Amino acid sequence: MRLRVCGRIYDGFAWRHAGIVEDGRLTFADCARFDREIVLDGVLFPGFVNAHAHLDLFFDLPSLPFEQWVPLLIEKILTDYSQADGIHASLALLEQSGVRFIGDIARPIPGSPCCANISPINKLRHVITGEEPLHFSPDRMQGRCYIRNFCEFINRYPEYIRPQLHYSPHALYTVPHDFLRRFALDNRSLFQMHVAESPGETGYFLHEPSGDHFYDTYLARFQVRRYLGEPLSPVRLLESLGLLTSQSLLVHMGMASDDDLDLVAASGAKVITCPVSNHYLYAPHVELAKLEARGIRYAIGTDGKCSHPDLDFLRDYRLVAAQVGWEKAFLAATSGGAEILGLMSEYTLEGADITRAVVGIGDGLNFTRMVSATEALR
Numbered sequence: 001m002r003l004r005v006c007g008r009i010y011d012g013f014a015w016r017h018a019g020i021v022e023d024g025r026l027t028f029a030d031c032a033r034f035d036r037e038i039v040l041d042g043v044l045f046p047g048f049v050n051a052h053a054h055l056d057l058f059f060d061l062p063s064l065p066f067e068q069w070v071p072l073l074i075e076k077i078l079t080d081y082s083q084a085d086g087i088h089a090s091l092a093l094l095e096q097s098g099v100r101f102i103g104d105i106a107r108p109i110p111g112s113p114c115c116a117n118i119s120p121i122n123k124l125r126h127v128i129t130g131e132e133p134l135h136f137s138p139d140r141m142q143g144r145c146y147i148r149n150f151c152e153f154i155n156r157y158p159e160y161i162r163p164q165l166h167y168s169p170h171a172l173y174t175v176p177h178d179f180l181r182r183f184a185l186d187n188r189s190l191f192q193m194h195v196a197e198s199p200g201e202t203g204y205f206l207h208e209p210s211g212d213h214f215y216d217t218y219l220a221r222f223q224v225r226r227y228l229g230e231p232l233s234p235v236r237l238l239e240s241l242g243l244l245t246s247q248s249l250l251v252h253m254g255m256a257s258d259d260d261l262d263l264v265a266a267s268g269a270k271v272i273t274c275p276v277s278n279h280y281l282y283a284p285h286v287e288l289a290k291l292e293a294r295g296i297r298y299a300i301g302t303d304g305k306c307s308h309p310d311l312d313f314l315r316d317y318r319l320v321a322a323q324v325g326w327e328k329a330f331l332a333a334t335s336g337g338a339e340i341l342g343l344m345s346e347y348t349l350e351g352a353d354i355t356r357a358v359v360g361i362g363d364g365l366n367f368t369r370m371v372s373a374t375e376a377l378r
C-alpha cells in the first residue's frame with residue numbers, strides 16, 4: 001500500500017507539499033504511482049520539542065509564589081513520590097499535546113546497580129564509603145517520544161562526568177559552587193540549568209533584604225552554604241563560575257536584565273522559556289523580543305506537572321506566539337528546539353516512522369488541537 005499525502009508538511013527543515021507513506025515510513029521521493037491519496041486537514045510535522053520537562057514530577061501543587069511553592073515540592077518528593085509512575089503519566093499527557101521530543105531533567109535512578117560505564121574510582125569509592133554511585137540512564141525512546149536526558153545533580157557531584165551524557169546542575173542556589181567550578185572544567189556536553197527564575201533568587205544573590213527565609217532554610221537543610229560572595233546577578237554569577245558558554249541552556253531567565261542578556265548573546269548560550277510554569281509561580285517570563293533583538297536562540301519547555309497542571313504544550317506555544325508571532329513560535333517549538341537540544345539529525349520526517357509524527361489542526365499554525373499522524377491519515 002502506497003499512500004500519497006498532500007497538504008502542508010514541515011519535514012523538520014523545509015516545507016513540502018506532498019509525501020509518500022509506504023511500509024509505515026514517510027519519504028519525499030517523486031512517485032507517480034500510488035494506491036490512495038489523502039489531503040491533509042492540518043500541518044504534518046515531526047512533533048513538538050518540549051525542551052525542558054521534569055517527567056518524574058507528576059503531581060499537583062498549588063499556584064504560589066516560587067519561594068512558597070518550592071518547600072511544598074521538596075516535601076512531596078521526600079514523602080510521596082514515584083519516579084517511574086510519574087514519567088509514564090507525564091509522557092501520556094505530553095504525547096496528547098503533540099510533543100515527540102523532550103529535554104528531560106532526569107534524576108538519578110534510586111537503588112540501581114553500578115552501571116557498567118561507571119569509573120573504577122567511583123566503584124572504589126562505593127566500596128570504601130558504601131555510598132551508591134549516581135547512576136543515570138542515557139537518552140532513549142519511550143512511548144512515541146525521543147527523550148534527551150539531562151542528568152540532574154544537586155548536593156552531590158557525579159564523580160565521573162561522562163562526555164556522552166548531558167547534565168543539569170539544578171540551580172545556583174542548590175548546587176555548591178565548588179561543584180559548579182569543577183563541572184565547568186569537566187563538562188564536555190550541553191547542559192541545562194534553572195537561572196534567573198524568580199525575584200527571590202535574584203535578590204538573594206544581590207544580597208537584597210528579603211522578608212522570607214526560604215534560601216536560608218533550604219540551604220541549611222541540604223548543607224549548601226549561604227552565598228556570601230560579591231553581589232552579582234544570577235547570570236553574572238554563572239559567568240564568574242565559567243558556566244556561561246555555548247553549551248549552556250538557560251532555563252527561565254525571566255529576571256535577566258538587559259545587561260545579562262548582552263552577556264548571554266556574547267557567550268552563545270541559549271534560553272529555554274517556560275511561560276505557563278512562570279505564570280503559575282508568579283514569576284516573570286523572559287521577553288522574547290529582547291532575545292530576538294540580540295540573536296539569542298531559544299526553545300520552549302513546559303517544566304514539570306507540579307507547576308503546569310495539564311502539561312498541555314499548546315498553552316506554552318500560544319503564549320510564545322503572542323509575543324513573537326506564529327511562525328517564530330512554530331520554529332522554536334520544532335526544529336529550533338531540536339537544534340538547541342542537539343537533536344537535529346533525529347528531527348526529520350524523511351524516513352520517519354509515521355506513527356510518531358503529528359498533525360496540528362487549526363487556522364494555519366494556530367493549532368487548536370493535535371492528533372497523531374496515524375489518526376489523521378486513516
Ligand SMILES: [Zn+2]
Nearest residue numbers: 054194303304
Ligand atoms: Zn525546571
